[in-house]
Amino acid sequence: MPQAALIAHLQTAVTQQDEARIAQLAPRLQAADLADVLRDEKPKMSRMVLNQLDQAQQAAVFGYLPLKLQRRIMKKMSLDAAAHLLSYMDSDERADLFKKMDEAWQTQVLKLMAQEKREDLRRMASYAEDTAGAIMTSEYASIPESVNVGEALDIVRHTAPDAETISRIFVLDEQQVLLGMVKLRDLILATPNTPVSHIMETDIAAIATDQDQEEAVRLISRYDLLTLPVVDKQHRLVGIVTHDDAMDVAEEEATEDMLKSSTVGNLESSLSEASLFILYRKRIVWLVLLVFANIVSAAGIALYEDTIAQYIVLVFFLPLLVGSAGNAGSQASTLMVRGLATGDVRLKDWGKMFGREFVVALGLGVTMALAVSLIGAARGGLPIAMVVAFSMVAVVMIGSLVGMTLPFLLNRVGWDPATASAPLVATIADAVGVLVYFSIATAVLGL
Amino acid sequence: MPQAALIAHLQTAVTQQDEARIAQLAPRLQAADLADVLRDEKPKMSRMVLNQLDQAQQAAVFGYLPLKLQRRIMKKMSLDAAAHLLSYMDSDERADLFKKMDEAWQTQVLKLMAQEKREDLRRMASYAEDTAGAIMTSEYASIPESVNVGEALDIVRHTAPDAETISRIFVLDEQQVLLGMVKLRDLILATPNTPVSHIMETDIAAIATDQDQEEAVRLISRYDLLTLPVVDKQHRLVGIVTHDDAMDVAEEEATEDMLKSSTVGNLESSLSEASLFILYRKRIVWLVLLVFANIVSAAGIALYEDTIAQYIVLVFFLPLLVGSAGNAGSQASTLMVRGLATGDVRLKDWGKMFGREFVVALGLGVTMALAVSLIGAARGGLPIAMVVAFSMVAVVMIGSLVGMTLPFLLNRVGWDPATASAPLVATIADAVGVLVYFSIATAVLGL
Numbered sequence: 001m002p003q004a005a006l007i008a009h010l011q012t013a014v015t016q017q018d019e020a021r022i023a024q025l026a027p028r029l030q031a032a033d034l035a036d037v038l039r040d041e042k043p044k045m046s047r048m049v050l051n052q053l054d055q056a057q058q059a060a061v062f063g064y065l066p067l068k069l070q071r072r073i074m075k076k077m078s079l080d081a082a083a084h085l086l087s088y089m090d091s092d093e094r095a096d097l098f099k100k101m102d103e104a105w106q107t108q109v110l111k112l113m114a115q116e117k118r119e120d121l122r123r124m125a126s127y128a129e130d131t132a133g134a135i136m137t138s139e140y141a142s143i144p145e146s147v148n149v150g151e152a153l154d155i156v157r158h159t160a161p162d163a164e165t166i167s168r169i170f171v172l173d174e175q176q177v178l179l180g181m182v183k184l185r186d187l188i189l190a191t192p193n194t195p196v197s198h199i200m201e202t203d204i205a206a207i208a209t210d211q212d213q214e215e216a217v218r219l220i221s222r223y224d225l226l227t228l229p230v231v232d233k234q235h236r237l238v239g240i241v242t243h244d245d246a247m248d249v250a251e252e253e254a255t256e257d258m259l260k261s262s263t264v265g266n267l268e269s270s271l272s273e274a275s276l277f278i279l280y281r282k283r284i285v286w287l288v289l290l291v292f293a294n295i296v297s298a299a300g301i302a303l304y305e306d307t308i309a310q311y312i313v314l315v316f317f318l319p320l321l322v323g324s325a326g327n328a329g330s331q332a333s334t335l336m337v338r339g340l341a342t343g344d345v346r347l348k349d350w351g352k353m354f355g356r357e358f359v360v361a362l363g364l365g366v367t368m369a370l371a372v373s374l375i376g377a378a379r380g381g382l383p384i385a386m387v388v389a390f391s392m393v394a395v396v397m398i399g400s401l402v403g404m405t406l407p408f409l410l411n412r413v414g415w416d417p418a419t420a421s422a423p424l425v426a427t428i429a430d431a432v433g434v435l436v437y438f439s440i441a442t443a444v445l446g447l
Numbered sequence: 448m449p450q451a452a453l454i455a456h457l458q459t460a461v462t463q464q465d466e467a468r469i470a471q472l473a474p475r476l477q478a479a480d481l482a483d484v485l486r487d488e489k490p491k492m493s494r495m496v497l498n499q500l501d502q503a504q505q506a507a508v509f510g511y512l513p514l515k516l517q518r519r520i521m522k523k524m525s526l527d528a529a530a531h532l533l534s535y536m537d538s539d540e541r542a543d544l545f546k547k548m549d550e551a552w553q554t555q556v557l558k559l560m561a562q563e564k565r566e567d568l569r570r571m572a573s574y575a576e577d578t579a580g581a582i583m584t585s586e587y588a589s590i591p592e593s594v595n596v597g598e599a600l601d602i603v604r605h606t607a608p609d610a611e612t613i614s615r616i617f618v619l620d621e622q623q624v625l626l627g628m629v630k631l632r633d634l635i636l637a638t639p640n641t642p643v644s645h646i647m648e649t650d651i652a653a654i655a656t657d658q659d660q661e662e663a664v665r666l667i668s669r670y671d672l673l674t675l676p677v678v679d680k681q682h683r684l685v686g687i688v689t690h691d692d693a694m695d696v697a698e699e700e701a702t703e704d705m706l707k708s709s710t711v712g713n714l715e716s717s718l719s720e721a722s723l724f725i726l727y728r729k730r731i732v733w734l735v736l737l738v739f740a741n742i743v744s745a746a747g748i749a750l751y752e753d754t755i756a757q758y759i760v761l762v763f764f765l766p767l768l769v770g771s772a773g774n775a776g777s778q779a780s781t782l783m784v785r786g787l788a789t790g791d792v793r794l795k796d797w798g799k800m801f802g803r804e805f806v807v808a809l810g811l812g813v814t815m816a817l818a819v820s821l822i823g824a825a826r827g828g829l830p831i832a833m834v835v836a837f838s839m840v841a842v843v844m845i846g847s848l849v850g851m852t853l854p855f856l857l858n859r860v861g862w863d864p865a866t867a868s869a870p871l872v873a874t875i876a877d878a879v880g881v882l883v884y885f886s887i888a889t890a891v892l893g894l
Contacts, residue, residue: 001688003650012503028650032671059663064855068604085515093822097515115750144825153635156635157620166632167632184614184635185607185613185614186479186543188631189604189607203475203477203713216612220694221594221694224479224688226673228865237757244672244696246694247668247690248699250694251701251789254704254705255785255789256787257701258704259781259782261709262708262780262781263778263870264781270786274783274793276806276810279807280810280811281880284810284814286774287775287778287811287814287815288815288818290770293820294766294767294771295767295822297767298764298766300768302763305759309756309759312756316748317745318562318766319744319765319877319881320738324734325743327709327733327870327873330710330870331711331730333709333732334706334708335711335718337705338705338718339718342449342702344715344718358728359723360723360730363727363729367731367734367735368731371735371738375742376744379749396890421465422777422869422870426770
């Protein structure tokens with residue numbers, strides 16, 4: 001039965017609370033798919049379904065559930081069952097969940113866990129959020145430097161069930177210091193009595209536990225790594241970041257960047273799990289700041305109150321002109337923010353990029369001026385058409401050039417270029433646009 | 448010597464055109480780092496540096512260069528050298544480059560390649576852009592179903608040098624139809640005479656050559672895969688998509704989404720490589736459309752010309768109010784676009800999300816109304832303060848609710864929710880904002 005059909009059947013069985021049918025179907029689903037079904041159910045139902053699985057499957061499915069739901073289910077479990085389930089989870093997911101539980105629960109559950117798992121959990125839970133330490137897993141395969149290929153394969157065979165991956169095996173000295181890495185592929189290809197030191201790669205990338213998780217993603221992506229070793233201050237291996245965790249982090253970071261580009265702060269959780277107050281708090285800061293920034297535009301208008309009183313028709317084109325400046329500017333800033341983020345554009349390219357943007361923005365401005373001057377002529381005759389057309393070229397060029405420059409400036413002073421969000425660029429473009437529009441109007445209309 | 452120092456030394460050697468030193472340093476750099484140095488050099492210099500490497504290294508570095516530069520260097524090479532370099536490249540990168548060359552060149556170079564590589568290249572180059580076929584590699588490891596573990600390992604040992612990864616080995620029947628997959632790890636753990644059919648996994652995800660590359664990324668990310676098999680219409684294995692290629696595509700797709708969110712069309716190349724005309728063309732469409740959409744706001748203003756003539760001070764708050772509506776709306780739309788893209792929010796969640804947004808937007812609107820009413824009171828006394836405060840709550844709520852709903856609507860009719868870009872939402876919010884503001888003003892001021 002294909003997965004889609006299995007999922008549909010399980011959903012029906014869950015709705016009908018048909019325990020026998022659930023017991024028959026659940027073990028056959030992929031963990032990610034089963035978790036997807038459980039997301040919509042009550043914690044009680046989720047626990048019932050999970051109980052139909054063996055411990056390893058339970059732990060796998062559990063790890064795919066949203067953290068908030070994991071927490072709710074775990075709180076309802078007996079401490080013994082909770083400790084047991086935790087032991088079967090991946091070390092990084094285990095630590096993430098553990099950190100979310102209250103202290104009394106943590107103390108009690110720790111006591112019920114085997115010493116090795118307990119120490120691992122304590123250590124893993126100690127790394128700060130968003131660091132390489134927080135996303136690594138401690139389940140890696142390692143061998144001493146002194147062994148030969150045959151011995152190495154024997155060790156790997158023994159550690160395989162506990163290691164997240166054995167495709168990359170790390171070579172350590174007696175103090176656990178990272179010396180190099182061998183690929184399982186090379187162990188298979190070499191003759192058994194070859195010393196491991198002959199085939200190991202020593203020039204490998206590694207990251208410190210307290211470095212940013214983004215740096216881990218960057219290294220994995222740049223060097224096409226399967227796993228990135230994580231080391232402590234003494235260069236001892238303490239964990240690995242795997243390609244799939246890096247992919248999850250990359251998605252998280254892309255979300256953060258996109259939200260930042262529309263002035264929403266980092267939610268630290270998914271949208272559906274965030275509380276209403278968190279959502280309010282993460283959005284209000286920039287909105288209020290932009291209200292005050294907008295007063296500059298308002299002051300600009302106050303400056304030209306007489307001009308406006310004489311030509312009310314000028315107000316007609318105001319939202320259109322400042323809107324266009326903002327739109328062109330946000331295009332330019334997004335292009336640069338993303339170019340800088342992916343490494344396609346570098347700080348030193350500003351001059352070249354400015355020149356390119358100048359030409360493109362001129363083209364955009366002239367085209368839009370043609371479009372808008374027709375409306376201007378219809379509404380206010382030739383003089384108004386001229387004012388609007390000149391203003392359009394000017395504000396689109398200014399908006400674009402400000403929009404493309406801001407990310408470079410922010411990067412230069414050490415801020416995240418994504419702070420040059422569309423709304424910020426639009427607000428700046430608004431203020432400049434108002435001033436440019438009314439000064440051109442005053443000049444052309446001879447006021 | 449650490450990589451950073453090696454890179455710096457090589458850069459100096461390249462600047463000084465010190466060929467001997469280059470020959471000594473270049474082979475010690477990681478391919479990605481060496482490519483980064485060459486990006487800034489003239490094609491002639493790049494060719495000189497590449498010549499210091501062996502064929503496999505050359506091909507690896509070459510694959511990391513921007514496609515435009517690859518093309519320029521390759522055009523300057525002799526046909527023999529080009530064919531030789533192509534043979535050493537990864538099958539997917541080879542096909543990408545080949546497609547960019549002109550037809551006469553293609554015909555001549557194909558003749559110079561070994562038959563196997565030639566056929567592979569022809570086939571790989573035939574898949575449409577952005578499909579699974581276009582990002583897959585044909586270098587996979589496979590075994591027949593009938594062998595045992597010992598025999599399987601022997602086959603893997605033979606094919607290893609040609610396969611991009613042997614961590615996942617695909618099991619095929621005589622017609623190359625995909626039956627299942629074994630992990631190298633499981634081969635190592637099993638006894639040599641175990642039949643492969645006993646340990647292979649049959650319930651594995653696969654994708655068709657003509658499916659979207661985004662679907663390949665989704666499957667790899669969802670099921671934490673190392674490689675995703677790609678099959679033809681007869682379910683025969685034709686290639687694999689590897690985790691690192693999926694990561695590159697995910698980055699590309701994130702860029703596309705971000706650009707779309709500020710109304711820039713898909714560039715199909717990096718920002719630095721795109722021609723000025725392409726940049727113009729990808730930006731002008733929405734800008735001009737939004738100019739015309741903005742005429743609705745303008746028409747709204749025309750409707751209230753008399754109100755404005757009596758209270759010029761109302762113009763003062765116009766950019767501020769419509770700007771705020773646009774900002775809140777673009778926050779709401781980005782949150783939903785991203786939630787829908789990552790699967791955190793589903794279509795059926797619209798009602799729940801609307802309720803949440805209603806509460807959050809009310810909070811935002813009231814806070815912003817308080818901020819702006821102070822300015823209103825200062826500029827125009829209590830009546831104006833009231834008009835501005837009421838209008839602020841109304842436009843922020845309308846902007847937010849329109850912004851959050853638009854992505855759902857677009858998704859429902861089969862469009863990409865990211866089309867609900869900040870500028871589009873802002874333009875809609877502008878038009879509604881103008882109408883709401885002036886009707887409230889007319890009502891409160893008793894005009």
